[in-house]
Amino acid sequence: MAASYRPAPPCVLVFSGSDPSGGAGMQADIPAISALGCHPLSVPTALTVQDNVSVFAVHALDPELVRHQAQVLIDRFDIAAVKLGIAGSRENAETIAALIGQLRAKNPALPVVLDPVLANGKGDNLSKDDAARVIEPLYALATVITPNLNEAQCLCGDVPPLQQARELIRRGCQHVLLKGGHGAQQEDVVNRWYAGQPDAGESANWRWTRLPDEFHGSGCTLAAALSACLARGLAMREAIDLAQRYTQHALSTSYAIAAGQRIPNRIALFDTAH
Template structure:
């Protein structure tokens, strides 16, 4: 049988935890990155015990195992972007930071998307150590960080969004995408993008999306993973954020339920990934 081979897609190196419910973490990252035209190289950092409501346990993998998995991939494949979910432990975050520095030595412009996942929607912790302390080695390596309002408040205090963004930039992040999905239940979800070098008082981009009536398992993972794919494709930050949000909104709008509790975003629904 005949057929055309696909051209080589950009590869995204993913560090995230495994979610056996299939809703969040690595199980969210892989289909989202594929849907946006890239190939995921997946390095699990932790094994979790969770369903679509609660996290019962987090077992961080050994940092040498995390390093070895990634090193084999780095030595073999061209990495076009990196997506960071939970590290699981401070030692894992430090190992990941060293790997990113190695990649940046070859490609200083390598995009790195940091999703600062501190807890699930219910508030269950997602690290063996203090989750906010775990990610400290990664700030300075992040091209863009994507906290929701709860995460931004925990990391920076209960101050105005512009002040939270400025604080994250002081820690080294070049871009901050503050997500409004887990904020006060207003009619619309408002996402704000702040860029280093722009006005510190006003976002460089502002997006409004209709707030859907349900709760979702892995919505933040989906947005961060799809953003990493868009950046791997070479889109500029504004275009990448716009396309990633459009994809995520589509995944949420076509979500499905596998049990009572949070719905599962439909990351493999037909979606036009054109800019």
């Protein structure tokens, strides 16, 4: 039987931490990116000790090891997008910023999705340094940043969402997707997209029925899916829409491996057409 090879998929370069429970971080990024039709190139930045409830320890990898892993991939493969999860340390964030500078020198329009993960759902820290300070070198590189309500408040203060988005745009982020899945438990989850100049208003919003449970790695899933959609060449609005629909499907078909947060079903059958 003759081989039936598929065309080469776009490659997404991922920097994120390893979660041994298989629910968040790199273990969430890889299947989500694959499900959306792209190939993940994975560079771990930290090894974590965690389950589906708590983070017990975070061990940032050496910046030179992070750089070496990524440099080999950058030198060999065409990178269509970058997804950033936890850097683990300020030194790693600075190393990642320099690597993205290399990529942007070749492709100034390279999409970069920054998921500013500061803590897990329980509130456990995910960096050996001040997590909010760690991501400072990455703002100006972000095509889109995807904070939840708690993260936006930590980064920008307890001000209305519009002011938070404008502050993040002022710091250099081109787009802000402010997620409503964490924070005040309203009936629906409202995700708000802001784009353009620092004085721009809300560009669009999406409303989703709030599911009754908590989920491990939901934010990672959305950011990874968004990076894949942008790698495929979708415009920002279409990419955000498809990434959200995929994430909602993964959450609504999630499963439990123990008491605590449920695991999104990232390999569930899903129509990736847009």
